[in-house]
Amino acid sequence: MSTDEPKPALDVDALVADLQARAAERSASGAYDAALGVPFETGQSGVQLRPWIGRSTRPVVGPALSFTKRGLMRLQQPVLIDLASQVSSALARQQARLDAESVRRAELEEQVAELTDRVAKLEADRGHTAD
Amino acid sequence: MDAVTEQAVRWRDTLRRRGVGGGIFAANVDPAMAGEVHPLGKLRDHPDEAVVLHYSIWSEALERALRIPRSRLAINYQNITPGRLLEWANPNVAALCDRGRRELCRLVGKVSVAIAASSFNAQELTSVGFGDVAVVPLILPAVQSPSNAPPADKPAIITVGRVVPNKRLEDAIRALTVLRAQLLPAATLDVVGGWNGFEPYRVALGRFAARLGVSDAVRFHGMVGDAERDRLYRQSAAYLCTSEHEGFCAPLIEALAAGLPVVARDAGAVRETLGGAGLVLPVGDAPVVAEALHCVLMHDNVRAALALRAQRRLAELEPERVESMLHAALAPILG
Numbered sequence: 138m139s140t141d142e143p144k145p146a147l148d149v150d151a152l153v154a155d156l157q158a159r160a161a162e163r164s165a166s167g168a169y170d171a172a173l174g175v176p177f178e179t180g181q182s183g184v185q186l187r188p189w190i191g192r193s194t195r196p197v198v199g200p201a202l203s204f205t206k207r208g209l210m211r212l213q214q215p216v217l218i219d220l221a222s223q224v225s226s227a228l229a230r231q232q233a234r235l236d237a238e239s240v241r242r243a244e245l246e247e248q249v250a251e252l253t254d255r256v257a258k259l260e261a262d263r264g265h266t267a268d
Numbered sequence: 269m270d271a272v273t274e275q276a277v278r279w280r281d282t283l284r285r286r287g288v289g290g291g292i293f294a295a296n297v298d299p300a301m302a303g304e305v306h307p308l309g310k311l312r313d314h315p316d317e318a319v320v321l322h323y324s325i326w327s328e329a330l331e332r333a334l335r336i337p338r339s340r341l342a343i344n345y346q347n348i349t350p351g352r353l354l355e356w357a358n359p360n361v362a363a364l365c366d367r368g369r370r371e372l373c374r375l376v377g378k379v380s381v382a383i384a385a386s387s388f389n390a391q392e393l394t395s396v397g398f399g400d401v402a403v404v405p406l407i408l409p410a411v412q413s414p415s416n417a418p419p420a421d422k423p424a425i426i427t428v429g430r431v432v433p434n435k436r437l438e439d440a441i442r443a444l445t446v447l448r449a450q451l452l453p454a455a456t457l458d459v460v461g462g463w464n465g466f467e468p469y470r471v472a473l474g475r476f477a478a479r480l481g482v483s484d485a486v487r488f489h490g491m492v493g494d495a496e497r498d499r500l501y502r503q504s505a506a507y508l509c510t511s512e513h514e515g516f517c518a519p520l521i522e523a524l525a526a527g528l529p530v531v532a533r534d535a536g537a538v539r540e541t542l543g544g545a546g547l548v549l550p551v552g553d554a555p556v557v558a559e560a561l562h563c564v565l566m567h568d569n570v571r572a573a574l575a576l577r578a579q580r581r582l583a584e585l586e587p588e589r590v591e592s593m594l595h596a597a598l599a600p601i602l603g
Contacts, residue, residue, distance in 0.1 A: 146573070147569075147570065147573035147574070147577075149544070149547065149548070152547070152563070152570070153547065153548075153549060153550070153560070156547075156549075156556055156559040156560050156563060157556050157559075159559050160553065160555035160556040160558070160559045161555070163450060163555060163559075164555045168449065168450050169446050169449060169450070169554070169555055171449070172442060172445040172446045172449055172480060172554065173442070173446075173554065173555075175442075175476070175479050175480055177438040177442075177472070177476050178472060178475070178476070179356050179357070179433075179468070179469075179472050218363075222359050222360050222363065225359050226358070226359065226360060230467065232468060232471075237467075237471050237474075239475070243478060244478075244483075
């Protein structure tokens with residue numbers, strides 16, 4: 138590349154500030170309300186460990202029972218966490234399949250609606266021709 | 269091939285060219301890589317051999333590396349995605365990422381050489397106690413024939429990388445919706461990358477695009493080979509990166525090499541990787557991203573200025589140059 142070549146000047150910071158101002162103006166006018174109003178939904182699901190279920194409220198022996206239960210839970214925790222994550226993954230996979238089916242179904246319903254419209258138009262055209 | 273394995277292969281190849289033999293070993297070997305990558309169990313420690321741990325997630329490789337003497341061990345820190353960004357879509361991977369971050373400190377004082385692909389990554393290493401960290405960018409293939417074609421009537425925007433939640437592809441889809449609503453109604457988005465293990469995220473993105481009414485304009489290509497990826501780069505008019513966590517982000521450089529103007533969110537090492545050769549936005553706000561895309565697609569002077577900066581950045585990242593940096597960094601363990 139020649140060093141004599143004229144270099145186009147670009148003040149990136151100023152440009153970004155300008156873009157932000159333009160975006161704010163258009164957003165304020167409500168131009169993007171439809172696009173900005175739809176939340177991204179993750180459909181979270183899963184199994185979680187709830188350590189507080191090991192707490193005993195019995196009088197006198199409660200603290201000792203809580204201590205023992207917590208100790209036992211702690212010993213089993215690695216296994217329980219692994220099982221919980223396996224169940225969560227399985228649930229997530231099933232949810233993904235269900236979601237994919239829903240998307241596919243919505244697409245098919247759109248196609249059906251489109252085809253129904255076309256059939257209706259064709260029938261209407263045929264009716265006009267017959268007249 | 270994932271980005272970490274890809275770099276491991278390039279490191280092995282460049283070391284071989286300079287007369288240093290060796291192989292790649294991993295705790296989990298992708299069957300497709302069975303010839304290139306060997307099971308970790310086959311790694312035999314030898315007093316004349318050095319080991320580089322490519323660290324991007326927790327695995328048994330960490331435990332194995334900790335048994336190597338300090339004088340023969342190096343770490344290449346590829347950064348680790350924070351688990352909270354992945355958890356809802358894949359809690360298992362999220363847990364391994366968090367464990368990887370938690371246990372990174374176990375390597376402090378146990379390695380002779382610490383390498384990071386960016387200052388951002390190096391900073392993370394020093395913050396947990398590593399001393400000198402050498403910054404060696406990723407080795408990326410030489411540029412063949414970059415093009416800087418003007419955008420067509422139907423500009424295609426491309427984004428490349430794994431379809432995982434930290435990439436914030438929902439922001440890209442929303443930005444496309446805004447772009448089409450007011451500025452460029454025919455714009456489309458090509459999402460190139462696999463979603464293995466992150467199917468819930470892929471489904472959520474598909475549903476989101478449908479709700480925004482842009483299903484027809486967003487194409488998910490899945491994982492593709494290099495040739496197909498390059499073809500898609502050539503067909504595109506601009507590159508968009510909405511990711512909220514990147515330790516380097518090789519696709520940014522691939523996009524520059526393909527002559528594409530880049531619009532990216534300022535996250536992790538993105539600004540550093542681009543080195544001034546792209547429009548880096550402080551937030552991933554959809555209207556701002558859309559304005560930026562419109563700007564780079566429609567204004568020749570902006571594209572020309574960015575292209576000039578891209579050439580400078582690509583020169584800084586020429587493979588021969590990076591390879592020399594790598595050899596200099598690894599010298600203490602290579603002898």
